[in-house]
Amino acid sequence: xxxxxxxxxxxxxxxxxxxxxxxxxxxxxxxxxxxxxxxxxxxxxxxxxxxxxxxxxxxxxxxxxxxxxxxxxxxxxxxxxxxxxxxxxxxxxxxxxxxxxxxxxxxxxxxxxxxxxxxxxxxxxxxxxxxxxxxxxxxxxxxxxxxxxxxxxxxxxxxxxxxxxxxxxxxxxxxxxxxxxxxxxxxxxx
Numbered sequence: 001x002x003x004x005x006x007x008x009x010x011x012x013x014x015x016x017x018x019x020x021x022x023x024x025x026x027x028x029x030x031x032x033x034x035x036x037x038x039x040x041x042x043x044x045x046x047x048x049x050x051x052x053x054x055x056x057x058x059x060x061x062x063x064x065x066x067x068x069x070x071x072x073x074x075x076x077x078x079x080x081x082x083x084x085x086x087x088x089x090x091x092x093x094x095x096x097x098x099x100x101x102x103x104x105x106x107x108x109x110x111x112x113x114x115x116x117x118x119x120x121x122x123x124x125x126x127x128x129x130x131x132x133x134x135x136x137x138x139x140x141x142x143x144x145x146x147x148x149x150x151x152x153x154x155x156x157x158x159x160x161x162x163x164x165x166x167x168x169x170x171x172x173x174x175x176x177x178x179x180x181x182x183x184x185x186x187x188x189x190x
Contacts (some may be wrong), residue, residue, distance in 0.1 A: 028096070032133065045136065047180055047184065048133050048134070048136060048141075048184070049133075049134060050180070051130075051133055051144070051177055051180070052129075052130045052131070052132075052133035052134035053130070053134075054128065054173075054177075055126045055127075055129045055130030055133065055144070056121075056126070056130035056134070057130075058126045058130075059122075059123045059124070059125075059126030059129075059130055060123075060127070062119050062120075062122050062123035062126065063120070063123045063127075064117050065119050066120045066123060067084035068076055068118040069115060069116040069119065070116060071176065081100070081101060081104055082101070085097065106158065109117075125147060129143055129144045129145070129147065132144075138185075141181050141185055142185075143179075144177065144181055145178055145181050145182060145185075148174050148177055148178050149174075149178045151174065152171065152174060152175065153172045153180070155170065155174065159171060176184075
């Protein structure tokens with residue numbers, strides 16, 4: 001809000017969050033911000049925005065996978081994969097491609113529907129978390145901590161079962177997200 005009589009800009013406190021108050025100096029035309037949380041709030045925002053972008057990216061990627069799986073329902077999945085391998089000129093006799101084709105051959109329509117439902121469920125969760133974090137909502141920090149930390153034991157189990165550097169990287173990213181959000185919640189208690 002702006003009060004023309006004294007040249008003050010201001011904002012109300014909404015649900016415990018500290019809002020930035022601007023004071024316009026009458027003669028100089030300069031504005032000064034309330035610096036009590038300025039640098040901390042800025043760093044806090046960058047960390048949250050980075051996590052929010054990561055969650056939004058994962059959510060949108062899973063939505064694309066879910067819609068792609070919808071397209072594959074009722075089609076010969078193995079034939080589609082072999083067609084794409086041929087178009088991309090990938091050697092079908094490659095060990096990893098052969099393992100992929102074996103796994104795809106075992107996917108029936110019922111499994112594909114289950115995978116699709118799970119994909120949409122996780123996409124929705126990631127999009128809610130990402131949106132809430134981008135809007136700096138405290139509830140989103142709690143939801144992200146709970147959902148991310150609940151999957152860490154599963155990720156550790158998967159690494160123990162089949163080691164992969166990519167799996168370790170995702171585990172470390174998820175641990176860093178949880179630790180950062182816990183630190184921020186403790187630091188910014190209201």
